[in-house]
Amino acid sequence: MVNRIKELISLLNKAAEAYYQKDTEIMSNQEYDRLYDELEHLEKESGIILANSPTQRVGYTVLSNLQKVKHDSPILSLDKTKEPQKLKSFLGGEKGILSWKLDGLTIVLTYENGTLQQAITRGNGEIGEDVTHNARVFANLPLQISFKGSLVLRGEGVISYTEFHRINEGAQEEEKYKNPRNLCSGTVRQLNSEIAAKRRVQFFAFTLVSAEGRLLSDSKAENLKWLAGLGFDVVDHKIVTAETVEQEVEWFRAYVKKNDIASDGLVLTFDSIDYSENLGSTAKFPKDSIAFKWADEMAETTLREIEWNTSRTGLMNPIAIFDPVELEGSRVSRASVHNVSILRELKLGIGDSIKVYKANMIIPQIAENLTCSDSAEIPKECFVCGGETQIKKQRDGEALYCTNPECSAQRIQRLTHFVSRDAMNMEGFSEETIKKFLEMGFIQQYPDIFCLEKYEGQIKKMEGFGEKSYSNLIKSIEKAKQVELPNFIYALGIDQVGLRNAKLLCSKYHYDLDKIIHASEDELIGIDGFGTVIAHSIHHYFGEEEHKTLLNCALKYLKIKVPVEIKTEGSLVQGLTFVVTGDLERFSNRKALSEAIELLGGKVTGSVTKKTNYLINNDVFSASSKNEKAKQLGIPIISENDFILQFKIMPDESKNI
Numbered sequence: 247m248v249n250r251i252k253e254l255i256s257l258l259n260k261a262a263e264a265y266y267q268k269d270t271e272i273m274s275n276q277e278y279d280r281l282y283d284e285l286e287h288l289e290k291e292s293g294i295i296l297a298n299s300p301t302q303r304v305g306y307t308v309l310s311n312l313q314k315v316k317h318d319s320p321i322l323s324l325d326k327t328k329e330p331q332k333l334k335s336f337l338g339g340e341k342g343i344l345s346w347k348l349d350g351l352t353i354v355l356t357y358e359n360g361t362l363q364q365a366i367t368r369g370n371g372e373i374g375e376d377v378t379h380n381a382r383v384f385a386n387l388p389l390q391i392s393f394k395g396s397l398v399l400r401g402e403g404v405i406s407y408t409e410f411h412r413i414n415e416g417a418q419e420e421e422k423y424k425n426p427r428n429l430c431s432g433t434v435r436q437l438n439s440e441i442a443a444k445r446r447v448q449f450f451a452f453t454l455v456s457a458e459g460r461l462l463s464d465s466k467a468e469n470l471k472w473l474a475g476l477g478f479d480v481v482d483h484k485i486v487t488a489e490t491v492e493q494e495v496e497w498f499r500a501y502v503k504k505n506d507i508a509s510d511g512l513v514l515t516f517d518s519i520d521y522s523e524n525l526g527s528t529a530k531f532p533k534d535s536i537a538f539k540w541a542d543e544m545a546e547t548t549l550r551e552i553e554w555n556t557s558r559t560g561l562m563n564p565i566a567i568f569d570p571v572e573l574e575g576s577r578v579s580r581a582s583v584h585n586v587s588i589l590r591e592l593k594l595g596i597g598d599s600i601k602v603y604k605a606n607m608i609i610p611q612i613a614e615n616l617t618c619s620d621s622a623e624i625p626k627e628c629f630v631c632g633g634e635t636q637i638k639k640q641r642d643g644e645a646l647y648c649t650n651p652e653c654s655a656q657r658i659q660r661l662t663h664f665v666s667r668d669a670m671n672m673e674g675f676s677e678e679t680i681k682k683f684l685e686m687g688f689i690q691q692y693p694d695i696f697c698l699e700k701y702e703g704q705i706k707k708m709e710g711f712g713e714k715s716y717s718n719l720i721k722s723i724e725k726a727k728q729v730e731l732p733n734f735i736y737a738l739g740i741d742q743v744g745l746r747n748a749k750l751l752c753s754k755y756h757y758d759l760d761k762i763i764h765a766s767e768d769e770l771i772g773i774d775g776f777g778t779v780i781a782h783s784i785h786h787y788f789g790e791e792e793h794k795t796l797l798n799c800a801l802k803y804l805k806i807k808v809p810v811e812i813k814t815e816g817s818l819v820q821g822l823t824f825v826v827t828g829d830l831e832r833f834s835n836r837k838a839l840s841e842a843i844e845l846l847g848g849k850v851t852g853s854v855t856k857k858t859n860y861l862i863n864n865d866v867f868s869a870s871s872k873n874e875k876a877k878q879l880g881i882p883i884i885s886e887n888d889f890i891l892q893f894k895i896m897p898d899e900s901k902n903i
């Protein structure tokens with residue numbers, strides 16, 4: 247029994263570390279809770295409790311570069327139940343507040359003098375991390391409030407399912423987040439607030455801790471109302487009694503699927519602060535609150551197949567296919583197993599009896615394997631190309647890859663990714679079309695897309711293609727040639743580089759593709775939010791001869807747009823007014839020169855006035871009226887070459903980028 251206890255402690259501690267520290271999960275919450283219950287049971291039975299047992303403390307160390315802050319009062323876990331009955335007896339004759347147990351990241355906020363002063367994560371309950379910089383960019387948090395005393399409140403930072411899907415859509419397979427909770431945690435715990443600013447993080451208050459100089463009402467609900475009046479969004483809640491609590495649980499149950507904010511159950515707390523305080527707490531739980539977890543609708547079924555789809559990076563993630571079952575009102579027959587480590591952990595094999603459920607009532611997952619045959623084979627070959635596979639270690643476990651760079655599954659996925667909305671945004675270029683063009687040999691690699699006109703005749707004759715769809719396709723390719731750098735880099739499909747990493751990369755290198763291509767691994771590691779894996783992947787990608795050749799080929803067709811604020815940054819013509827006259831030799835015409843100046847934040851007018859800063863005229867010494875006027879006003883007259891030298895603007899504007 248002691249051995250099992252030790253085994254459970256080690257497993258649970260490992261899972262907790264991944265969950266709290268690395269914002270990943272190596273087992274489902276179901277599995278975690280089940281093992282936890284088993285441990286608790288064994289501890290009771292044997293009377294043995296080891297010091298490192300997770301039942302004794304929230305205990306894990308907070309490791310990150312964020313500043314550590316000790317909480318004034320510890321933020322404890324909550325005792326849990328799955329039975330609505332238990333909520334009824336918990337309340338007795340007291341009034342309670344029933345609210346969503348929000349599934350994000352708990353944060354304690356302090357306001358001083360009406361201004362947000364500090365935001366600290368729950369951390370291990372004792373010591374949290376300072377995330378004030380990120381809280382300042384939360385979508386709905388008041389930065390200034392009318393109450394001037396010192397104010398402390400607790401609540402949850404969350405990211406909605408809608409936002410979660412949007413962010414995952416734009417992310418590489420490897421970068422995808424499993425659920426809104428780990429997306430939120432991974433976002434709010436960044437050193438750089440740029441990422442939090444771009445993702446909609448919301449904050450919902452659930453406890454008013456203290457408000458200096460204000461006599462707190464004894465009712466927690468009244469205090470929440472007061473917070474709402476100050477401008478805070480407050481967690482949805484209902485006042486309940488022993489008579490009404492079960493009925494209200496049903497209200498939440500019916501609503502949970504429509505709720506865009508993830509929750510992993512409900513929290514019931516006594517409304518009276520006085521009453522709550524008199525109860526005190528155990529080392530791990532406060533006695534005034536209890537968490538209610540949905541008894542997830544569980545179904546037993548048989549595992550029929552494990553599908554290993556190859557993504558464009560070669561990553562092959564296992565998906566369990568089982569006999570269809572009804573869960574939370576819909577038919578389910580597939581669940582992601584996430585990676586090789588989890589597959590092994592679950593000891594899966596075809597024909598096994600498994601229990602499946604929907605995590606937080608939404609995402610299908612395997613809770614438990616009843617037969618544990620452990621016979622599932624990790625494929626040695628890619629199902630699509632027959633290429634050899636290889637297991638690689640990743641942030642959250644081991645994953646399987648197809649190693650064949652010629653893999654047609656990867657090629658199709660890569661090209662589909664290249665034309666997709668957040669990448670080159672070529673409308674009307676479906677996966678089907680790509681498959682056909684690949685088969686016909688019209689395209690092999692992404693630059694070939696820009697030369698499809700060669701096959702005009704053949705394409706128009708293809709089934710499903712005509713004059714109109716051909717011309718639409720060519721139009722959308724033309725349009726896509728004007729692309730912004732982050733979208734183009736994202737389109738390349740570099741391992742680990744989703745749109746958000748591409749943006750970080752561009753902003754670090756001031757949108758200079760050449761600098762990005764030549765960045766060293768050390769330099770790349772220095773980018774906030776990048777680690778060794780991302781840095782290595784980028785460096786490796788641009789180091790490969792084949793990638794360089796393709797890139798140079800594609801660049802011939804592209805006109806890469808640079809955001810206006812970047813272009814004008816450091817621009818020497820910014821804010822200056824020019825007049826251009828006479829014939830030009832270096833720029834193709836006056837219009838081209840004027841456009842180049844305007845693009846970089848300068849102004850071009852038709853006549854010389856007091857406001858003119860420079861007159862550009864190759865015939866510097868002529869006695870034209872513009873020259874005379876400039877001389878009269880003391881405005882310098884410069885040639886085109888002077889202009890190029892002085893303002894560092896080359897005739898080909900794109901060289902400036």
Ligand SMILES: NC(=O)c1ccc[n+]([C@@H]2O[C@H](COP(=O)([O-])OP(=O)(O)OC[C@H]3O[C@@H](n4cnc5c(N)ncnc54)[C@H](O)[C@@H]3O)[C@@H](O)[C@H]2O)c1
Binds near residue numbers: 274323346
């Ligand atoms: N999958 C894994 O590997 C893994 C690992 C560790 C923990 N877990 C999951 O985490 C759970 C344990 O988590 P815990 O002990 O960190 O926290 P908990 O589940 O006991 O939750 C308590 C916290 O919920 C927060 N909360 C959210 N909404 C609230 C509301 N409306 N009112 C009051 N508080 C609210 C508060 O911060 C409170 O401290 C486990 O049951 C398990 O499901 C999973």
Ligand SMILES: [Zn+2]
Binds near residue numbers: 629632656
């Ligand atoms: Zn393959």
